[in-house]
Amino acid sequence: MPAHAGPHKDELELLRYCVSILPNQQRDTLQLAYFSGLTQQEIAEQIMQPLGSVKAWIRRGLLKLRDCVEGKL
Numbered sequence: 001m002p003a004h005a006g007p008h009k010d011e012l013e014l015l016r017y018c019v020s021i022l023p024n025q026q027r028d029t030l031q032l033a034y035f036s037g038l039t040q041q042e043i044a045e046q047i048m049q050p051l052g053s054v055k056a057w058i059r060r061g062l063l064k065l066r067d068c069v070e071g072k073l
Contacts, residue, residue, distance in 0.1 A: 018068035026061030029054055 019027060032043045040058065044051040 029057045
């Protein structure tokens, strides 16, 4: 068995749940950054919002994800 086989099914379900409860702006910007691979500047241009707002939404979203995951484990 590999030393690191990846996340377990229950961990993935928890992460999906935590992402699903994020406010729309935080969820959407995180998805654009981490799944679409866009930079924060590219996200700001694509959604026509200030770069500072995009940075704040991503940061707050990551903090909420951390709190959710740690609170559920």
